[in-house]
Amino acid sequence: MPTLILAGAGHAHLALLQRLRRQTLPSGWRVVLVSPPEPLTYSGMLPGWLAGHYALDELQIPLQRLIADGPVELHPGLIVRLDAAQHQIHLASGEALGYDLLSLDVGGVLADFSSAKPGPHGAKPGPVGAMQILPVRPLDTFIAGWQAFVDGREAQAGAQSSPAFARIAVAGGGAGAIELALAAAHTLRRWPKIEVHLIAPQSSLLAGHAPGVRRAAIQELGRAGIARVDARLVRGASGPALSTGQALEADLLIVATGAQAQPWLADSGLAVDSGGFVQVDATQRSSSHADVYAAGDVCARVDGPFARSGVHAVKAGPALTDNLLARMAGRPATALYRPRRSTLYLLACGPRRAVLSWGKWHSAGALEWQLKRWIDTRFMTRQRCGL
Ligand SMILES: Cc1cc2nc3c(=O)[nH]c(=O)nc-3n(C[C@H](O)[C@H](O)[C@H](O)COP(=O)(O)OP(=O)(O)OC[C@H]3O[C@@H](n4cnc5c(N)ncnc54)[C@H](O)[C@@H]3O)c2cc1C
Structure with missing residues (x-):
């Protein structure tokens, strides 16, 4: 039986999973979703959860629910190797799975700063001396690590009858890093003493956004x-360090630097x-292998790069879906994903405020947060209900 493997339950695969809950598969095909078993966590709402505005189940959907009532089979596992010549993926468990058609939506990994020698699969959480390192991906590991850190500090303070205190450093100059720093400062304002630092070269701060958006975000950081x-996080002799040589002093270091390519690609x-990202054309097909498609952070478009973001991953989903269904039905795959010139981004600012970025335009305030909340919760409701 010919097999389509969906590698990763990322944002771009959501459209196909939804479509297959309503539509029968082209005859004879099987579709297998290969993904670690953790629930889908929607990154757009993660800062809102950290800030205390959402319950965890508002931003997570179990994988079983995403494929419920449809023909897609779930094969839990982590891909560690891909052999495009042999049409096979290899999992950490040692299994090898063959495919006739492959769609990659596995996102990226974070650089490993925890020791002088990089780990083979990206950043890992854990202590380096007195500092706890917490990479933002995988998101469910981040969530568990954050909860453990906060609970641990509060329990320790309670046992010593002293107020909880922490120095938190967030490394990264992108929207995700800024949102997490603002959310951490907001939620821990209940502690009498809290220090939050954002580690990023000035030039990398919201690179790609208009100057007004950067100014608005800097204002929000100042307000918080x-x-x-102004430094890069680098790999020092015994762990993470600052490119400027200044001391890096933090109890918790959140690593939210940009996504790097999965090393096995x-x-x-x-x-x-x-950078090691899979090259694809406007139909999201690999430029070297006609039976491989890729969308989201894992890919690089040969017809002109655009930012790696959840928005583009989601919006590439319908074209990817049309093309995979066409290929299974033996029809030409001609659907194109053409990103709009400007993309709407809304940055959560800790309290119920957000910065809106759309091309050259920006604005900030409580209404922008309401808009973000409406867009994000509607998106999650649709995924949950298969709409
Ligand atoms: C805090 C934060 C907030 C953000 N907010 C926004 C926002 O508001 N708007 C926006 O546009 N972008 C936002 N982003 C960026 C956004 O999260 C990513 O660009 C987006 O998730 C990319 O989607 P994707 O489908 O490529 O990959 P992902 O969403 O990363 O999904 C990848 C999937 O593949 C699985 N996977 C990973 N490795 C393997 C493997 N080896 N084998 C099998 N499966 C694997 C993962 O478990 C996951 O299910 C934010 C990022 C962060 C960190």
């Missing part, structure tokens, strides 16, 4: 009392760009 450290045989 977040200190900015480099020797998969697929054409990749200089």
Whole structure:
């Protein structure tokens, strides 16, 4: 039986999973979703959860629910190797699965700063000396790590009859890092003493957004009392360090630097760009292998790069879906994903405020938060209900 493997339950695969809950599969095909068993966590609402505005189940959907009532089979597992010549993926469990058609939506990984030698699969949580390192991905590990850190500090303070205190550093200059720093400062304002630092070179702060958006975000950081450290996070002799040579002092270091390519793509045989991301055309098909598609953060478009973001991953989903269904039905796959010139981004600011970024335009305030909340909760309701 010919098999389509969906690698990763990322944002771009949601459209296909939804479509297959309503539509029968082209005859004879099987579709297998290969993903770690953790629920889908919607990153757009993660800062809102951290800030205390959402319950966890508002931003998570169990994978079983995403495929409920449809023909897609779930195969839990983590891909560690891809052999495009042999049409096989290899899992951490040692299993090898063959495919006739493959769609990659596995996102990226974070750089490992925890020791002088990089780990093979990206950043891992854990202590380095007195500092706890908490990479933002995988998101469910981040959620558990954050909860454990906060609960641990509060329990320790309670046992010593002293107020809870922490120095938190967030590394990264993108929207996600800024939102997490603002959310951490907001939620821990209940502690009598809290220091939050944002580590990012000035030039990388919201790179790609208009100057007004950067100014608005800097204002929000100032309002929240977040200190900015103009430096890059680098791998030092014994763990994470600052590119400027200043001391890095924090109880918790949240690593939210940009996504890097999954390391196993480099020797998969697929054409990749200089960063190791899978090169695809406007139909999201691999530029080297006609039976491989990729969308979301895992790919690089050969017809002109655009930002890696959840918005583009979601919006590429319908074209990817049309093309995979066409290929299974033996029809030409011609649907194109053409990103709009400007993309709407809404940055959560800790309290119920947000910064809106749309091309050259920006605005900030409580209405922007209401808009963000409406868009995000509607998106999650649709995914949950299969709409
Ligand atoms: C805090 C935060 C807030 C953000 N907010 C926004 C926002 O408001 N708007 C926006 O546009 N973007 C936002 N982003 C960026 C956004 O999260 C990513 O660009 C988006 O998730 C990319 O989607 P994706 O489908 O490519 O991959 P992902 O969403 O990362 O999904 C990848 C999937 O693949 C699975 N997977 C990973 N590795 C493997 C493997 N080896 N084998 C099998 N499965 C695997 C994962 O479990 C996951 O299910 C934010 C990011 C962060 C960190």
